[in-house]
Amino acid sequence: MVDLLQVVVDEAAKAAATSAVGAVSTASRNVVSLLKERLGTTKSGKDALSRRALAAARADKEWADRLIEAVSVLHEENASTATAGIENFRNHLALLADPPRTGLKLIVGAAGSGKTELARQLADRVQEDFPSGRVEVPLARYRDGDEFDAAAVKRYVLREFGIPHGEIPVDDEQLDRQFLAVLVTRSFVVILDDVELAAELALFARFRTSLVLATASVYSRELKACDPAAIELRGLDVEGARELLADFCGQVRLVDEPVETGRLIDLCDRMPLALREVGLTLAGRAGEARPVATLLDEYRDSGVVDVEGVIQDSLRRTFARLSDAAVEACAVLAGHPGGFFTRATAAAMTGDAKVIEELIAAQLTYQAGDWYSLTILAGQYARKLPADREAGFGRLLAYVRDTAVAADFRENPQRLRTYVVPAKRDWELRVDHIDWLEWHRSLIGELVKLACLRRRYKESLQLAGAFEALVNKRGYWREFVDISDWAVKAVEADEDAKPAQLARALMMRGKARYLARWFPAALEDLDRAAKILSGPAAGFAESRWRKLQASLAEFRGRFHEERADLLVLRNAGEAEIKRELAEAERHLRWACALSTELADGPALAIHPRMLANVLVKLGEPAEAIAVLGTMAAAGRNQARVEMVYANAFLALGDLAEARARFGSAWNQMAAQRATQYVWELRELQARLMTAEGDPGAIDVWGRLAYDATQLGHPRADRYFSALESSSSDRRP
Template identity: 30%
Template sequence: MSLDTAADTAVAELTKLAVLQAWGLGGKAGARLKQLLTRKKIDDQVDTDELERQLRAAVAADPEWSAEISAVLAELGSDRPAPRCERLPRPLRDRHDALGAIGDSGVWVVSGRPGIGRRTLTLGLAERRAEQFHGGSLAVDLDEHRGEDGELVVRDAQRHILRQCGIPAADQATTAADVDTQYRTELAHRRMLLIVHNVAGAAELAPFEPATRSALLIATTTTPTDDLVVRYGHRNVIHLDGLDEDGARELLADVCDPALLAAEPEAADELVELCDRRPDALGYAGARLRRSRGTATPVAALVRRLRDRGVTDALQMASDAVDEYLGGLSERDAADVRLLATHPGRDLDADTASALLGHDATDILADLGDAGLLTTIDNGDNGDGNGSDSAGRDPRVRLHHDVRDLVLHREGDDAAVDEAFARTLRYFRDCAVHADLDTDVDPKAGRLRVYPEGWGERPRGGEPLLPYLDRRRHILLELARQGRDRGYATEVCQLGGALEVLATTRGMYEWYIQLGEACCPPPNSSATRRCSPARTRCRAAATTSRA
C-alpha cells in the first residue's frame, strides 16, 4: 500500500467522521480531532465531495498534520478487540541491535536463513511493545496464501488478517477490491503491529503497508530482494546472523540445564562456537545435552563427538542430531518419523499426524519436540471466524526446515509413504463429507451433493467438523494438490466437492478457487470423465466468487 493509498484511506475515514458530526465526538481523541480539523479551517457544513477535497488538500500539503490525523484515527479505534501474537516459550536472547534498530512505525524487513530466529525476534518485539500498540499485534505467513504456482493470493491473506481482527468471514467483503478497502479501513483505526512472514518482494508486501502512520509492519524474508531495499531503504532492512557470545550461551542454557554449562565452562564455550552461535544449532545441541543429563561431562562428550564427525556448521549439526536421534529409535518409530516428514503442507497437528501414521502420534511428536527437532507454531487463528487465539486448542507443529529435508532423504519404504498419504486423504474426505451432511440445507433447493446412504463412520465423534476443517485449510489444499498428482483423482474430487461447504458457509472463496484448480485431474486422466460432475460444481462455485 503506497503512501498515497494510506492517505486516501485516512481521507475517506475522516470524511465519514465529519459527515457523522465528527465535531461532537467525545473523549480526548474526539477533542484532538476537532482541534486538528479546526486548525486547517476544514468546514464540516459543506457537501461530502467538497469536504473530501478540503481534507485531501490538507493531507497532501502538510505531512506532519497528516501524521497527527492518522494517529487520532487509530486512537478512535482503541475500543476494538485487539488480537495478540502468541507468546514466546522462552526469553528472547541477544538481538539488542536489531530490536533497537526497528522503529516505532513504518515498514521494516528482517532477513536471514531458516532457523536463524526471524520469527522469534518478531514475537519478542511484539511482547516488549505490547502497550505501545493498543490496536493489537498479529502475524500472517504469506506462504500459506499462495497458489499452486507460488503466486500470492493477496485477498486470501487480507481476509485472514481481518479474521484475526475479529471480523467473521460472513461479515467480510468478497471481491478483491472490496476486501482491500475493508482491510485498509479496519487497520486505519488501529495502532497495530503487523508481522508478515516469508515476503518474496516489494510487490507482495505493498498491499499490507500500514493504513496509519502510527502502525508498524515487520516483514521477514530469507534474502531481501533489490526492490525491497529500494522501496524501504537500506536502514530499514536488518539481516540476522549468529547471536553474540553471551546471548548464544544464554540460549543454550535455556534449552538444557544451566548447571551443565556451569560445570564445564570451557567445553560449553567450544560448543557455542561449533554451533556458529546460530539459534537452530544451539537448539539441537541443548536438547541433546538435556537428554544426556546424569552422564559424566556431557558437554565435553558432545563436543568430542561433533569434532570426531567433522561437524563444522549448522547443517552438519542438524544432520548429526538426526543421525543420533533416529539411531536411538526402534525400527517402527524411525519409520514413523520418516512418514511424518512426508506430511502435506508446512505444518501439521496431532490429529493430522495420527491420520498419517494410522495410530496416535502424541508420543512421537512429544519426543521429537524434546529432541529439539520440532517446534510449535501458532498462527493465531482458530478458524471459527472470530480471530481468537488458538493456542492450546489445535497447536500446529513444524519439523525444522533442515531436519525435515534430512529425514526425507533417508532410505525408507515408499509403499508405506503412499499408504500413509492415502489414509490421510480419505480421513479428511470423510470429515468433509460429514461436515457437509451436518450442515442445514435449503429445503427447496436441497443438498448440492448426493452421498451414498450411510457414508462411513463419522470421524471425531460429535465434535463440530466445520471449524475443525477450517483450522486445517493449509493442509487440505496441499493434500488435494498432492492427491491429484499421485493419482487419487476420485478421492480428491470427493474431497473438493464436500468442501464446498466451507466456501458457502464461511466465505473462503479465494481458497476454494485454489482448491477447485487442485481438484482437476490431469488431462487424459482415466478419472476425468468419472469426476466431471464434482469437478464442474467445484469450478462453478469457485468461479462465481471471482466477481
C-alpha cells in the same frame, strides 16, 4: 488500486458523522478537531466533507500527515496480539536498547539465526507506542511456487484485527478497500516472517504510522532497495547463546565446563537452531562427569567441524533414540499436506495413533492450538529418510474424504450431489460436523489439489463436493474459488467422469467467481455448463438432470442479481440496473418452473424466495408477495422468507404487516443463532423505524454506520447516506 489518502479522509469523515450521533471517543474528537481546524465546519454531509478534506490534504502535506496520525488510532480498542518474545532469550542487546519505532526494518539471516525471535523482542520494546497491538504474518503459508496470495494475507490480517470471517468481502476490490480502511484506523506492529519479494512488503509499507518488522533469509537486491540498512544476523551474542544452550540442556551444568562450553558455542556459530539441537543432545547426558568435553571429543573423532555437522549429528542421535515406527511415522508426516497435522490426521496418515506421543516427547514437533508441525530441522531430516509416503497419503486422503462426506450428509442428506458417494457416510465424531469442516478447510483445499495432481480424481471431486456444505452454511467462497478450480481440472482429466459432474463443477466454480465479482470468468463457466445440460442426460437419471438445469437457472439468476448489486454500489444508471434485474427475474422464473414440474421440495423452498427478492428490487412488491404465497419453507430459510415479506410490505406501505414479519424473522434468526444476515436485519429495522417516523431511527442508523466503520464494512457508505437523510428529516 484504491487511493490511500482517499481512504484516510473517508474514515475521518465517518468519524465526524458518527460523532454527531453520540458515538464519540477521544480519538474521534481529535479527528473532528483537525477537520474543523482546516475546514471550519464538519456539517456538510459525509461525502461532501470527504471531498473537501481530500482537497485540503493534497494541498497541505503537513496537515495531511497530522490527519493520518489522528485517523490511525481511531480503533485502538480493537487490538490484535501475537506471540511475545521469550524474556530470558538474550539476543543483540544493542539493538534492543534502541529499537526502530516507525517505518520498515528488515532482519536478514540464515535459517535458524533467530530472526523471528529478534523481531518479536523488538516489538515487545515498542508495543506501548502502538495501541492497536501486533500481527504476525507467516508469509510462507501464502506462497505456492512463484505465486503469492496477497488476498489471503489481507483476509488473515483482517481476522487478526477481530473482523469476523463473514464480514470480509469475497471480491478483490472491496477486500482491498476494507483492508485499507481497517489498517489506516489502527496503529500497530506487523511482523512479516520470511519475506522474499518487495511486493510482499508493499502491502504494509503504505501505513506510515505503523511499524513493519520483516525477516528474510536472502538479502536480495530488491529487498536491499527497501531497506539499505537492514539488520544482518550471524548468530547470537555470547551471553544470549550461553543462556539459550542452558535452556535446552536440562540438568547439565555448563558453569562446570566454561571453556568447553565456549568452544561448543563457537562450533555452533552461536546459531539458535544449532544451539537447541546441541542442548537436546547434552540433556540426554546428564550425570556424566564432563558431558560437554566428551561431546566435543566425539565431534572431533567423527569429523564434525562446523554448525551444519553439529546439527546433522544431533538429529542423527535424536532419531537413533526413536523406535522404528516413530522414525517411519516422522518420515511420512514430513509430507503431510500443508505441514500441519492434528493427532487424528497424524494417526490416519501413519496408521499408528501412538507414535505422535513419541515424536512430541523427543521435541521434534511444535504445537499451535490443536495442530502440530515437525520442527524445521526435523522435517528436513525426515524428508531424506525412506518411507512408504504414497501409502501414507492414501490413508490420509481416505480419512479426510470419509469424514468430510459424512459431514456433508449430516448437514443435508437430500442435497443435490454429483460426486460418487462412498459407502461410509455416517457422522460418528462428537464435534459439530460443520465445525470440523471449518477447522480442516485448509487441509481439504490442499488435498483437493494434491489428489488431482496424483490422478485421484474421484477423491478430489468428493472432497470438493463435500466442502459445499461448509460454503452453504458459513461462506468461505474465496477458498472455494481455488477448490472448485481444481475440481474442474479433476473432472476434465477423469476419463470416467460423467457430463453431469463437469456441469456441476463448472456451475459451482461459476458461482464462486461471480460472488468474487469475477463476472466474465463466471459467465464463461455458466455458459459451458448450460451447453452440457442442453444435451441428453448421459449417465444420469433424467429427474436429477432436470434438477441440475433448475440449479443452473438459479445460479444464472443470482449472477445477474449480483451484477445489479455491484452497479448500485457504483452508482450506475437506473436502466442498466433494471436490465440486470430483469435478467435475474427471467432465470429465476425458469428455476421456479422447473422445480414445480419436478415437485422438488427443497428447491421450492428456495427458488420462489430468490425470485421474490428480485421482484422487490424491481419495484414489484405485490407480485413478490404473491410468489411467496406459493411456497413452503422451514428453518433458516423461513426466516429469510419473512425478511423478504417484510421488505415487500414495507415497500407497499403496510407498516403493521412489515413490523410483524420483521419481528418473526428477528426471533427465528436469534433462536437459530444465525449471524449471516444480521446486517440485513438491522438495516431492515432502521428502514422500518424511519418509515414509522420513529425518532429512534437516527440512533439505529448511527450505530449501524459506526459498527460498519469499525469493521471497514462496505455497507458503511450506504448507512451514512441513510443517517444523513434521517438527520435532515428531523431538522425544522
